[in-house]
Amino acid sequence: MDTYYKSKRTGDLIRYSLSYVVLIICAGIFIFPFLWMLSTAFKIPSEAYTLPPKLFPKTFTLDNFIEGWKYADFTRYTFNTLTVTLLATLGTVLSASFVAYGFARFKSRYNNLLFTAVLATLMLPSQVTLVPTYLLFTKMGWLDTLKPLIVPSFFGGGAFNIFLLRQFFRSIPKDLDEAAYIDGANAFQIYYKILLPAIKPALITVALMSITFHWNDYMSPLIYLNSDQNFTLAIGLQFFQNSFGSSQIQMLMAVSLITVIPVLILFFVGQRHFVQGITMTGIKG
Amino acid sequence: MKARKNSIAKREERHFFFFISPWLLGFLIFTLYPMIFSVILVFTNMDMTGSGQFIGFANIIRAFGQDPLFYKSLLNTLYFVLVSVPVSLILAFLIALLLNQKIRGVGFFRTSFYIPYITSGVAVTLLWGWIFNAQYGLINYFLSLFGISGPSWLSDTKWAMPAIIIMGVWTIGNSIIITLAGLQDIPEQLYESAEIDGANGLVKVMRITLPLVTPTLYFNLIMGIIGGFQIFMQPYILTEGGPSYATYTYMMHIYNHGFKYSEMGYASTLAWLLFIVIMIITQIVNRTSKYWVYYDN
Numbered sequence: 234m235d236t237y238y239k240s241k242r243t244g245d246l247i248r249y250s251l252s253y254v255v256l257i258i259c260a261g262i263f264i265f266p267f268l269w270m271l272s273t274a275f276k277i278p279s280e281a282y283t284l285p286p287k288l289f290p291k292t293f294t295l296d297n298f299i300e301g302w303k304y305a306d307f308t309r310y311t312f313n314t315l316t317v318t319l320l321a322t323l324g325t326v327l328s329a330s331f332v333a334y335g336f337a338r339f340k341s342r343y344n345n346l347l348f349t350a351v352l353a354t355l356m357l358p359s360q361v362t363l364v365p366t367y368l369l370f371t372k373m374g375w376l377d378t379l380k381p382l383i384v385p386s387f388f389g390g391g392a393f394n395i396f397l398l399r400q401f402f403r404s405i406p407k408d409l410d411e412a413a414y415i416d417g418a419n420a421f422q423i424y425y426k427i428l429l430p431a432i433k434p435a436l437i438t439v440a441l442m443s444i445t446f447h448w449n450d451y452m453s454p455l456i457y458l459n460s461d462q463n464f465t466l467a468i469g470l471q472f473f474q475n476s477f478g479s480s481q482i483q484m485l486m487a488v489s490l491i492t493v494i495p496v497l498i499l500f501f502v503g504q505r506h507f508v509q510g511i512t513m514t515g516i517k518g
Numbered sequence: 519m520k521a522r523k524n525s526i527a528k529r530e531e532r533h534f535f536f537f538i539s540p541w542l543l544g545f546l547i548f549t550l551y552p553m554i555f556s557v558i559l560v561f562t563n564m565d566m567t568g569s570g571q572f573i574g575f576a577n578i579i580r581a582f583g584q585d586p587l588f589y590k591s592l593l594n595t596l597y598f599v600l601v602s603v604p605v606s607l608i609l610a611f612l613i614a615l616l617l618n619q620k621i622r623g624v625g626f627f628r629t630s631f632y633i634p635y636i637t638s639g640v641a642v643t644l645l646w647g648w649i650f651n652a653q654y655g656l657i658n659y660f661l662s663l664f665g666i667s668g669p670s671w672l673s674d675t676k677w678a679m680p681a682i683i684i685m686g687v688w689t690i691g692n693s694i695i696i697t698l699a700g701l702q703d704i705p706e707q708l709y710e711s712a713e714i715d716g717a718n719g720l721v722k723v724m725r726i727t728l729p730l731v732t733p734t735l736y737f738n739l740i741m742g743i744i745g746g747f748q749i750f751m752q753p754y755i756l757t758e759g760g761p762s763y764a765t766y767t768y769m770m771h772i773y774n775h776g777f778k779y780s781e782m783g784y785a786s787t788l789a790w791l792l793f794i795v796i797m798i799i800t801q802i803v804n805r806t807s808k809y810w811v812y813y814d815n
Contacts, residue, residue, distance in 0.1 A: 248719065252616045259613060260630035263688065267633070269656055270645050282654050328540040335537025340530045347538065354549055358748060358796060360772055360789040364559060364782045365552035368568055388544025395541060420533050449639030451751045456777055467640040471755055474644055482648055489641035496637050504629065507636070508695060 267493075274298070274487035281483040297487035301473075307488065309462060310469035317379050317454075317465060318447040321386040325443040326436055329390025333398035334424045338410065348399075354392045367456060381457045382447070382465075394439045397510070401435040402428060438510030441503045445496055466492045559786035566780040577787035588788070590763055591771040592795070594679065598767065599746035602683045606690045607738055611731070613690075614697035615723065628695070635691030643755045646685045647672065650756075672757050675764040682753050682765055686746075693738045700734030701727065729812045736811045740800055747796050768792055 268288065273281055274297055276290040302308070336348050370381045389395060405428065413423050429436070454465045464472070470492060474485055500507060535542070560577055564570030581588045617627055634642070649656045650671040658668030669677040708726050717725065750769035753759060759766035772792070776785030 249619070249621075252619060253621065256613075256616050256621070256627055259616075260627050263634055263691075264630045266642075266645055266649060266656070266688075267637075269649070273648070284654065284659065286654065286656065286659055328544075332538050332541040335534050339534035339537065340527070341534040342531070344534060347542070350545065351541065354545070356744070357549070357553075358744065358789075358793055360748070360769065361556055361786075361793050362549060362552035363772070363789065364776050364786050365555035366548060367776070368555070368564075368566075368782065369547075369552070371566070372568065385544065385548055387540065388548060389541030420537075424537075445636045449637070451640055451755075456773075470640045470644065474647075474755070482651075482654075485644055486648065489644050492639075492641045493637050496639075497633065500629070500633065500636055504625070507632070508628065 270486050270490055270493075273483050274490045276483045278481070278483055297483045298491065301481075301484035301488040302491070304477075304484070304488075305469055305473055306461065306464075307466070307469060307491075310464050310466045311492075313379060313463060314448060314465040314467075317382045318444055320383045321447045322440050322443040324383065324386030325390035325394060326440050327390070328387050329394035329439060330398050330429060330432070330436060331424070332389050333395050333402055334428060336395065337399045337402035338407070338420075351392045351395055355396070363456075370457065376457060377459045377463055378457075379463065382450070382453050386443075390439075390443075394443075397439065398432065398435055401432045405431050434506060434509065437503065437506045441499065441507055442510060444499060448496055556786045556789065559783050560790060562783045564782045566777075566782060568782075570783060573783070577784050578791075580784065581787055581791060587763065587766065587771055591766050591768040594764070594766055595747055595749065595768040597679060598683060598686070598749055599743060601680075602686045603739065603742040603746050605683070606687050606693060606742060607735060609687060610690045610693035610697050610738065611735065614694050614701055615727070617694070617698055618701040628698075631694050632691035635689045638689045640751070640755060643685070643752050646681075646688075646752075647756050650681050673761050675761050678757055678761060678764045682749070682756070685752055686749070693742070696738060697731065697734055700731045704730045732811045733813065736803075736807055739803060743800060743803065744796060747792060 269286075272288050272290055275293050275295070276297075277292050277294050280287070280290055280292065336344065336351070366381075370376060375381050375384075409427060409431075410423050413427055418426070449467065450465075451467045451471075454468045458464055458468060470489060473488060477485060561572055561574060562570045563573050563576070613631060617624060617631075621627070648654075652658060652668070652670035652673065655668075655671070657671070661668040671677045671681045704727065708730075709722055712722050712726060748769050749767050750773065753765040753767055754770055754773075757765045759770050768788070769792075772785050772788045775781045775788060
């Protein structure tokens with residue numbers, strides 16, 4: 234009996250160490266590209282192209298950040314991206330929670346039918362509506378403005394977010410609403426005074442996912458924006474690359490790094506919520 | 519009493535419509551109307567300014583009969599989906615399995631695997647362009663350490679698509695976390711009783727873990743297929759579809775016809791054909807699911 238446990242324990246130890254080593258190697262592979270981006274961003278041109286590549290630059294320079302940032306109007310692009318990201322996220326959080334509250338709390342003959350429609354839109358690839366939506370915005374004179382990237386978020390905040398928040402609302406006992414009703418609160422007051430604070434973690438999850446989505450979004454800005462002054466970082470970066478090619482890679486990496494850093498900081502701050510939100514999708518999806 | 523009940527029901531209904539009104543409005547403007555409009559577009563040769571005529575089935579005939587790039591882009595996209603989706607699924611499962619153990623620093627590992635997913639924008643795509651650089655790139659340097667002279671990746675017709683796939687697989691963080699959540703739902707007692715019966719690690723994985731996590735794998739598979747068919751940004755930025763259309767994806771074909779050549783009618787036709795292809799494939803997967811997806815009830 235004793236030897237059985239001993240051999241089991243040794244076996245566990247070997248297995249444990251082995252998976253540890255494999256995990257470290259895998260994690261290294263996933264992280265390494267960022268380290269390379271980081272190191273290239275601080276290199277002088279001649280060193281960026283030396284073989285074998287060095288992870289630690291011999292001569293550290295900040296020129297790439299300064300020169301690269303000056304090369305195009307990146308300050309402007311950042312401002313545009315921030316505007317889109319913040320307003321679209323505000324719209325997403327407000328309207329998705331508002332709509333989810335309606336679906337979660339009120340009886341109607343049409344509740345099931347319309348909620349099925351919400352879920353059905355999840356399956357529809359965006360390409361199908363892409364062209365007519367473009368024509369619609371053109372007709373409204375919204376082309377080459379930030380409006381097409383912001384305004385749609387205020388109309389429900391996306392099927393997926395409605396779905397997620399509805400699940401959260403339903404996990405809160407309805408007695409809470411009823412008690413508030415008796416105290417004289419109306420439906421709207423219950424929504425924003427009682428239920429919104431109660432699902433704060435879920436709202437943070439939705440906000441974080443919305444921020445990373447809009448910050449990284451490429452397709453919509455590509456389609457709707459034409460002039461330099463309206464560009465977002467995604468489009469600005471691509472033009473920067475087109476004009477430099479790969480001849481100034483250290484500058485390209487420096488500017489890219491600056492645009493990635495806000496998302497990374499956000500991730501570290503909100504890590505717990507990120508994982509929680511994603512986990513929810515896995516179980517309830 | 520009955521009248522009172524009725525008035526409560528009416529109030530509920532009024533509240534329901536009041537709160538869902540933003541979505542309802544958005545659904546009508548941004549989904550239903552574009553969908554109907556898009557069907558009409560299929561039968562016209564409308565351009566970006568919105569002018570054009572009714573041309574019957576000409577767009578559909580053109581796609582199937584007179585557009586070699588329709589087949590090329592569809593096959594390229596299928597290639598991408600058929601390789602990247604299974605590889606991502608298996609890799610995500612294996613990594614999630616490792617992460618599901620009681621391991622020190624699990625937060626660090628989770629972060630490492632998840633970061634590529636949340637940063638996957640233009641900046642990171644450009645980074646990969648540099649990694650795949652034939653002369654100075656990281657990958658070819660790494661291969662050279664083993665005496666292998668790497669291909670010129672993005673400018674080689676054989677290797678350009680594999681490069682895009684490698685980059686796609688690198689962003690599996692989301693699937694890993696979802697799979698991990700599925701794994702953590704499996705009751706510990708099952709493993710304990712299997713151990714008493716003398717099952718070893720591999721048997722436990724094959725007989726308990728794998729069957730019980732199939733619903734999660736199924737979810738990842740469907741999401742992977744739908745997402746995979748829409749691959750656009752990475753090849754568009756890295757190769758613009760080249761060399762010789764080796765990475766020219768279906769989404770790029772739609773984009774080019776709609777927004778470069780101003781053929782809104784034809785672009786809509788292509789979009790609907792893609793929708794049909796995705797529907798057929800997800801339906802096939804759905805049909806097979808009863809043979810391999812384990813459900814509790």
